Amino acid sequence: DTAVSQTPKYLVTQMGNDKSIKCEQNLGHDTMYWYKQDSKKFLKIMFSYNNKELIINETVPNRFSPKSPDKAHLNLHINSLELGDSAVYFCASSQGTILSGRAVTYNEQFFGPGTRLTVL
């Protein structure tokens, strides 16, 4: 009955490779997120999708491309991996609320267990 799941849990790869991380939530939420946590535990938002539409795209290299095939899934594809991409990547989801025609949310986010990416 896992709420937010990510695969793989660990990913070790060489520089220059392309890799994907998958995320699925079974909570019926309409908003999903990707966060990056660096070695100092600093947590930063990368992307946010609401109903399969991109609503947040922070300053992230375009080597990172999120894809949301449906509301329950938000995958992260990374091209040409670099050493600095090594981090723990967390997926999260929440239930949004529509205010004035826009999707906003103040509901808590549920996080996946994380994917530890190591680029050699």
Place this chain on the structure above:
Amino acid sequence: AQSVAQPEDQVNVAEGNPLTVKCTYSVSGNPYLFWYVQYPNRGLQFLLKYITGDNLVKGSYGFEAEFNKSQTSFHLKKPSALVSDSALYFCAVREIGTGANNLFFGTGTRLTVIP
């Protein structure tokens, strides 16, 4: 711009003593405030949130937090610490009325409860 500060990287407290983990925030308008806990090799777990209403918010595992608008603070507290409370704690904020859904997280405070 939104930001969160957790001034203490590390907090040590003896088991059974009260604990406080500090958080201050900065937003242009009114804030939504959250506390999350991260156990080793795990994702973040929601503890509690302040949206509106009573300034004292009660959450999971006996934790509570007090919203103080004049001091722009949202400190996390627990009357009696347990060894199992040892973890990394994150404060987060987003601004009411903005279209963005993203949370801004503090840098985290590592709580160690000493038996």
